[in-house]
Amino acid sequence: DAKTTQPNSMESNEEEPVHLPCNHSTISGTDYIHWYRQLPSQGPEYVIHGLTSNVNNRMASLAIAEDRKSSTLILHRATLRDAAVYYCILRDLHMNYGGSQGNLIFGKGTKLSVKP
Amino acid sequence: DSGVTQTPKHLITATGQRVTLRCSPRSGDLSVYWYQQSLDQGLQFLIQYYNGEERAKGNILERFSAQQFPDLHSELNLSSLELGDSALYFCASTRSERDYEQYFGPGTRLTVT
Numbered sequence: 001d002a003k004t005t006q007p008n009s010m011e012s013n014e015e016e017p018v019h020l021p022c023n024h025s026t027i028s029g030t031d032y033i034h035w036y037r038q039l040p041s042q043g044p045e046y047v048i049h050g051l052t053s054n055v056n057n058r059m060a061s062l063a064i065a066e067d068r069k070s071s072t073l074i075l076h077r078a079t080l081r082d083a084a085v086y087y088c089i090l091r092d093l094h095m096n097y098g099g100s101q102g103n104l105i106f107g108k109g110t111k112l113s114v115k116p
Numbered sequence: 117d118s119g120v121t122q123t124p125k126h127l128i129t130a131t132g133q134r135v136t137l138r139c140s141p142r143s144g145d146l147s148v149y150w151y152q153q154s155l156d157q158g159l160q161f162l163i164q165y166y167n168g169e170e171r172a173k174g175n176i177l178e179r180f181s182a183q184q185f186p187d188l189h190s191e192l193n194l195s196s197l198e199l200g201d202s203a204l205y206f207c208a209s210t211r212s213e214r215d216y217e218q219y220f221g222p223g224t225r226l227t228v229t
Contacts, residue, residue, distance in 0.1 A: 034216070043118070043206045043220030044159070087159075103149055103172055104208075104218060106159035 004088045009111045012078045020073040020110055022088030027068050031090040035062065035073045036104070039084045044106075047073065047086070078114045085109040119143065120209050120221035128227045134195040137224045141188055141209030147171070148190040149210075149218060150182055154203035165190055166213055197228045 005023040012018040024033065035047040048055055048062045050071070055062040061074040075082055087109040119142035129135055141148050150162040152175075161174035165184035176182075179197075184190040194201060204225050208218040 032216070038159075043120075043208070043223050044218075045118075045220065046217040049216050103161040103164055103174060104151075104159075105161065106151075108158055 004090060004107055006086070006088055006107065006110045008108065009113065011113045011115065012075075012082075014080060014114055014116050015077050018075040018078045018082070018112065018114075020075075020086050020088075020112065021070065022072070023070045024088070024090055025069045027090055028092065030092045032092070033062065033064060033068075033071050034089045034091055034104070035060070036087045036089060036106075037082075037084040038087070038109070039081075044087065044104075078112075080114050080116060083112055083114045085111050118219040118221065120207060120219050122205075122207055122221040122224050124224060125222065126225045126227070128229065129197060130229055131197055131199060133197050133228075134193065135197065135226065137192040137194070137205050137207075137226070139190045139192070139207035139209075139221060141190070141207075142211075142219055145209035145211050145219070146188065147210045147213055147215075148184055148188070149208040150176075150190070150192050151206045151208065151220075152203050153206065153223075154200075159206075162192070171213065194226070199228050202226055202228045 034049040036044040038044045050062045063072045087106050121140045123138045147166045149164045153159045162176040163182050164172040168184050179195050182192045204223045206223045208220045
């Protein structure tokens with residue numbers, strides 16, 4: 001899987017939008033961009049994923065650059081509960097016979113702090 | 117609650133010992149993934165099973181082994197434990213191998229003294 005680069009940490013104020021950047025300059029055409037987050041003392045949790053187009057779900061939005069070399073996870077109104085480590089992960093879901101590319105390769109992620 | 121359960125929540129044992137960690141996937145999920153999270157290495161993929169068969173291996177030590185049983189629960193066996201094996205061990209499950217979203221359990225915290 002291709003490598004991603006994220007800032008080590010970011011701070012946000014409660015109720016304000018947060019933009020979490022991710023660079024993936026070596027992304028391949030079949031790599032999906034996934035975001036997971038890990039709240040303190042919990043297992044990772046899926047946030048959102050996309051391939052080329054921007055995506056929205058109840059948790060967040062994912063903005064993908066036209067050249068796909070970077071993406072941004074957008075939390076529209078940060079809450080204290082959004083304080084977590086956010087991981088940007090590339091996954092190629094094309095599988096060869098007898099194999100699987102389903103495992104996630106986590107980097108160090110971005111630790112998001114939310115101030116009241 | 118992801119629907120994935122892991123037992124035990126905490127485990128404290130001595131070096132050289134052997135332990136077994138258990139994971140029950142979400143109902144209907146066929147694939148189980150094991151991950152290790154330590155302070156120095158971060159979250160690392162260990163091994164994946166799909167419907168009882170090993171499908172992919174990551175950075176899993178030879179002292180570690182896993183299996184998935186006919187009822188789809190999985191066990192991770194860690195033997196000849198070393199201090200460096202102290203970590204959080206997570207399992208995750210998906211219905212198929214092509215699923216975008218992995219559901220993670222709450223983890224087992226292993227402390228080796």
